[in-house]
Amino acid sequence: MIALLIRDLRLAVRAGGGFGLGLAFFLIVVVLVPFGVGPEREILTRIAPGILWVAALLAALLSLDRIFALDHEDGSLALLATSPLPLEGAALMKALAHWLTTGLPLTLAAPALGFLLHLAPEAYGYLFLSLALGTPALSMIGTFGAALTVGIKRGGLLMSLLVLPLYVPTLIFGAEAVRRGAEGLATAVPLTMLAGITAGAFALLPFASAAALRVNLR
Amino acid sequence: MIALLIRDLRLAVRAGGGFGLGLAFFLIVVVLVPFGVGPEREILTRIAPGILWVAALLAALLSLDRIFALDHEDGSLALLATSPLPLEGAALMKALAHWLTTGLPLTLAAPALGFLLHLAPEAYGYLFLSLALGTPALSMIGTFGAALTVGIKRGGLLMSLLVLPLYVPTLIFGAEAVRRGAEGLATAVPLTMLAGITAGAFALLPFASAAALRVNLR
Amino acid sequence: MSIWEYANPKKFMATTTPVIPWVSWASFGLILVGLGWGLFLTPAAENFEHSVKILFVHVPSVLMAINAWFMMLVTSLIWLVRRHHVSALAARAAAPIGAVMTLIGLATGAIWGQPTWGTWWAWEPRLTSFLILFLFYLGYIALWSAIEDQDTAADLTSVLCIVGSVFAVLSRYAAIFWGQGLHQSATFSADKETNIDPSFWWPAVLSMGGFVLFFIALVLIRTNALIRLRRAMALEARANRGAS
Amino acid sequence: MGYAQTMTRLTVTDLSCARGGIPVLDRVSFAVDAGQALVLRGPNGIGKTTLLRTLAGLQPALAGTVDLPEEEAAYASHADGIKATLTVEENLAFWAQLYGSAVPESVYDAFDLTTLRLRAAGTLSAGQKRRLGLARLGVIGRKVLFLDEPTVSLDTRSVGLFADYLRDTHLAAGGIAVIATHIDLGLDAPVLDLTPFKASATMAGASDEAFL
């Protein structure tokens, strides 16, 4: 299992592997929003938690199509399916690799970008915490979406359509935690919910993903 | 030339072709933003023009990777390059097909979504007009980005990075036109600029795209 | 004789085809009576004026939208476990109907909201969770239409439906939490159904029953249509195979 | 080298298989003993790929049984599962790790990859890539190989190398191979022509049968 994780990480850092691109996309979206909504400080402070979470979510989303599609195209997926590694394990490792290459960098970089959007000072800790708790769920849910659409050539957009509604609870609790944090309110509920979603996703979705992969390989 | 356009449109409406998905993505992003920033009406009205334009831009962006990548993978692109159709013409047709399947539906649907974000009533006309003038530029610029990254497997994210900065002027003028429209100010300048960008993009970028394609095919 | 016999497409078509007109007419009748009674024979509630009468469309469509998804969940499970084609096709048939019901619910709600709250749309938890349900319908339909092989599509959409159900419920609670948050929209009060006049009760029930039958009729018609489509595809494939 | 000591035998009994929901092959039966290979032949579209995928467990059979030792099958098709940005060594090392084995030095020689070891796989020519794909089989240590047109793009010498590997290393150690190919591999193996097993147009088992 660890072999797959290492290979995926290695592929990610090689030329064309896309490591760091999710981060750059995050940055650009965050920068684009002021161009769209105008530069007023109060407005930006107000919408910062939401924009940061939506941007993080989109950045995670955009790198999903690499999870299985490349392996499917070059035949690795069929070979993996006939290997001793159960597909459930493969799905789990893929999600983990995705989080390490996308979710983790996003989490680490988000506070810096909060700065650009004049995020309230009290909120930084909650931004970091909510992303740390929530982004693994984004990766795992995304892996499931990728498994569903792996048979469709360039199914990236379809996958987005399937995955984004699944992202809604994570987004709501995540952004809410930051907003409440910014205003000094209690954040225990949304943070607990985030952790719960992540735990539940990792417990159940590998099985759903493996089932979808099997159907697609048939 | 028309043969290529027809084929691309036909592929788009076949199973897995992705027609309509850009629209659905647009809808979802617009819906997600309130989850992030909260439900207050005034805030939403305030940021609606910007969010609508950013979402349209992302929807256009996400469908870009289909423009050349599929043709490159299955070898069509090399065959097109050795066909009587000049690559400039191919790039132009690809941009046109992209606009017809993405930009046009977005433009038509945007007013309905403005509704969800409580867009100011005066702004609807300008939203429609600015998208009608601006989305062709998005398609053409995106085609150029797709041509640059066609050699990279699953280069979607990299392409986003290249293309988004190029989208900035279009975004600024587009969102500005809507915001001014919402506040009853003069919109002639941003609208003219949008039209200018579109005209310029269609006049020049097919050549740049063809050059990039030739390099990538080498 | 087991109920699963009706899982045979031909048997299913033979059994349901004669039933469809009855169900259809019954649903029209109920809806007509329910709406007629509701629209013309009930007093306008004091604080809502006549706009309240859209309730007779709004509430049934909203309920059917939820029930359609629930039916898809059940039929998806049946397909995964027992692999009855009719079950998968029924799920597929119900999806667009459910989506349209969701849209009708949203639209009538909006029309209702305009005179009541003075706005067409508010980001209120119930409305919001319905919008999310609509997104789930969209994704489900998109996945069906993106996959050419019908059995593969049935399998994958079934998995999506099951996982999606969990997340749809989760979304609803998330939306409630979100809407109840510190920024509750002041224009909206949640206790809208508290003062429904008892005279509204019967027409509402009739119209609800009508919508249920209407939904059943539509699902049957669409399922039969999909069965015929599959049959045409099967015959064509057979003809091609005979030729080669 | 030699594979684990349990007696190995691949027995296929009355196997019917379908592709795209349509029956393709009807009641194929054969058996291959340890140390033997079987060559599948038949015109394009007869169902060689379908049969091999069914044997490898990638798709369910319509009817019939496949009897082979658990966890011993490996499948290889045109798509080699090669990662363009990894080097030849890294590609092989990954598969070895996944199967819990090590990369034997001898595979580089056996598949003429010695000079290419440090090259990124994406810069190999078609035939070199193919050799790398085949070398994977020498790395994962599986006893029963299902090979779909393994020699596509290979020059005569490489075909010879591959046949040598099969004969002298894989089969000699008690392995089994079922190979679909249109060319002559130079292996001394029985040939099974699939043409007689072509499913009739009216054969039962199509996924859309219930609709007819």
Place this chain on the structure above:
Amino acid sequence: MGYAQTMTRLTVTDLSCARGGIPVLDRVSFAVDAGQALVLRGPNGIGKTTLLRTLAGLQPALAGTVDLPEEEAAYASHADGIKATLTVEENLAFWAQLYGSAVPESVYDAFDLTTLRLRAAGTLSAGQKRRLGLARLGVIGRKVLFLDEPTVSLDTRSVGLFADYLRDTHLAAGGIAVIATHIDLGLDAPVLDLTPFKASATMAGASDEAFL
């Protein structure tokens, strides 16, 4: 059928070409007259693909000249440019339209596609797909064909069909074909072995030469 009347001849003089910035072939020269084919041979990795891509104009030559009538070359490689969701007919019609020609009914026979005309190309077997890819050549009406391993995955009968098409239709009408292949096509054509033209390790022309 017959191609336009201008006298056709493909002349290659002292052509050197590179792949991935590294010289691969050094000073290849040959000429092919109208109605003739040339078969390229050589071990895997010698540079057949590179040479064909250079001839087709997909990549620039390091040195030397390629002399052939303008707008008459067509290139075909493993990647057939087939769209999975279009039917066989639609695939061919597209290329015909692009080249401003019509799809001659005879290609369906020539490539044994008659029964597959209405099938979505994605559901074809490997060899059937290949036949469709080759049929494209019969549709676009180009005089000079550069073919890279055209018979991969084809069964013996299909290889024969293709050789017949080349001989009796394409070459008979005054066409030219340069074919890289590892198997015997059964064409009566001169063979050019590329082994002697292998570029030496020190040959000038590498893209990173300036840094040495």
